[in-house]
Amino acid sequence: MSPEVNDAANDDAGGDPGTVRPGGRTARVRAAVLRTAGDALAEHGFARLDLADVARRADVGKSTVYRRWGTVAGLVADLLTDMAEQSLPRTETGSLLGDLRANAELVRSTLADPRQGALFKAVIAAATTDARTAESLHRFYEIRVAEWAPCVEHAVLRGELPKGTDPYEVIRAVSAPLYYRLLTSDAPLDEAAGARAAEAAAAAAKAGVYA
Incomplete structure (x- = not known):
């Protein structure tokens, strides 16, 4: 095992699965995994997600991965936490429609990305059968x-x-049609789809639907 992995493993000894200390080698190991x-x-x-395979592909000691995350669900939970923390902050344009369009475009561009779209499909599917993954996914969207x-x-x-x-x-009304299209259709998630989602949510909100 490399010195980097040894140090990271020692830093995490005694911690709960999925918890890390910020900075240094530990942060780099977490980011790689x-x-x-x-x-x-x-x-x-x-x-088909396997902790040993993730450790091998990330060039991290298997014992470090098992000690820190414990289970596949624990690893996915930490991944979703990291994604929520790293996602771009909100944009405020000074108008409701402008703000909702910015939100829709962020969601749309994320889901339209081949890697990110496939990742969300996998996590959403897993959440239907794995309680911890479902809890982590709910927390991601709450954030x-x-x-x-x-x-x-x-x-x-x-x-x-x-x-x-x-x-x-x-x-939620902005994101809902974009996720529906991702999961139920092969139609492209283009900018027009994002604009329609924002405009529909804004119109409904102005009409008092969500009051």
């Missing part, structure tokens, strides 16, 4: 929706939306 896990998920799906909810709250304060509008439901 999560990147490799994401690649493997996109290529082969959750059912991302909460990041964008203030755009709706600010639109209410500007008078663009009725008082009492549920910001979380509006943000």
